[in-house]
Amino acid sequence: MVKQHVSAILEYRDFIFASIRREFEIKYLNSALGALWTIINPLALILIYTLVFSRIMQARLPNIDGTYAYSIYLCTGILLWSLFSEIALKAQTVFLEQANLLKKVNFPRLCLPIVVVGNGLLNFMIIATLFAVFLALVGSLPGVEVLALVPIVALTVWFAVALGIALGILNVFFRDVGHFFSVVLQFWFWLTPIVYPLTILPPMAQELMTLNPLAGLITAAQDVVLREMWPNWASLAPAAVVAVLMSVLAVRLYLSRGAEMQDEL
């Protein structure tokens, strides 16, 4: 049964690529600055946090010096966080947003969250490239360790889409899920060491933090980019376990409730 769904999606790969491209084009088709807006938002966020924490509150990262250290730390975290939250949030609402299409056309529904993933990755690539240019300019481009980012990003996307699809299906039946998840994301952001370093927390809180799958992922990325070291692979384990569990949940929900979803849209 799963195989059947997969082959149906493969048949629609042209459509998926075209939709990703279209989504991307919509962003700049009717605006003068176009694709720049993709960058301006996270840039503003990074600027604010750098100003507030690094300059005004004089926050310093322990054991690391450098004018840009905090900015780099922050950028890395926000970049990965945005990738996660964009995919999860959009996948969670995509079925409701495309209700009319789902009600009138017969096509593999899972194409929709896949398009979300594609667009999330595309945006991520653009900002990551700019970030790399910035790193090169300030002379802190990491070395071969950068390869470690591939599994980190892959795991982040996997977790995000599995969570997003599971919530997306639930959201069709229980609209509260969507509202609830937006609130959860706010807390989740501050419960993840993105703006502050993990080490400023008391030891008890640091212990608890290992339960947050995103903390492991983001810390690993920060280690690679800022400290130019290979990440502690074991810290990715919670994320991997949760991603697998979420995938199982998403697939089970899709197989058992996918057909019923149509009647609720």
Add this chain to the structure above:
Amino acid sequence: MSSEVEAAAPAQSITTISLSGIGKAFRVYASQWDRIREWLSPFSSKRHEQTWVLREITTDFKQGEAVGIVGANGAGKSTLLKIIAGITQPTEGALHVAGRLSALLELGMGFHPDFTGRQNVLTAGQLMGIPLQRLQALMPEIEAFAEIGDYMDRPVRVYSSGMQMRLAFSLATAERPEVLIVDEALSVGDAYFQHKSFDRIRQFKAQGTTLILVSHDRFAVQSICDRAILLQGGTIARDGDPESVLDYYNASLSKTQKITQRLQDGRTATVSGDGAASVSELCLARGDERDVDVLCTGDMATLTLTVEAHEDLDKLVCGYAIRNRLGQDMYGINTFHTGHPIGPVRAGERIRVSFRFAMNLGAGEYSIATAIAGGETHLEGNHEWCDLAKVFTIINTHQKAFSGFVWLEPEVEIEALT
């Protein structure tokens, strides 16, 4: 092209769609909490009510067959189409569809207003499951059929609704599917394009496409379909030739107590009404000759209805319509429109109404439908409506040969122009 196509038309024997015992129920929960409890409960406790919108739908659709699905709003037509199209899963029963299916439930799905017609054709086409390369090959044909000219390369946002519909239809029918499902989508667009799209659908049918059409347009159903299905309350109320099914549907619309159908000349005649008055005798005369079945084009004819009242009635309207073989009205009128009010009438009284007219119809077979009502339409106080009350034949022996249903003989003048 069409003659080749029709020669190759396959016999209507291969089943393309088979439905057996199809039913669809929606789950209705008293509250969201009931749904949560049902989902989370480890024991399968049922906390929802089922609302059935379709029940026991069993029928087959053959290759090259065109079936019209008619019925009032909420009868389950759209749900049935969605089930056949694979968009909605049936709650019970089995569905089998052989071959590629194309469903036009709504035209312009997948179109984005900011993109050009051409770009939209590519994306929407892929949404329908046509590969990109194939679409590119089909593009010139899609463009030619839509006839929207330069607009093809302008954003769809500046299109008129008719243009968007032309493009969408052109795309949706760019490739002949094994099964074509058309919801009322086609009622938009100008007469020219409607004609063109119906032609294309007819061609598909001749090539073996099974057509399923939902429409409230009697003409559309009768001119294309070989068969009609009437859905009432989610079940098949009637299944048969379009004329008798539509007559039955038409009769059932007037909220009457009883409808009867009997065979008249191998066709089904429908009688409906509250029975407050009825036609006890119908006579079609040709000059002095009473009760004729054959008339000639141009003959003076007299149609006499003897109406019997079974209740005291304030007023009475008597009318008739002459229809051709396809059930299309050639002419229809009643005593309200002619300005001959009848009534009041007492129970048991009989009235004779005669209509005298020149039979200016072309050769062919025609039928007469009679109506007795309390008002000007058959929907208001329908006492008796009788389809196929009489069938007669027109032959053309005295007049010059001509084609068509009506005799509109011209005076011809020819001048040499130098």
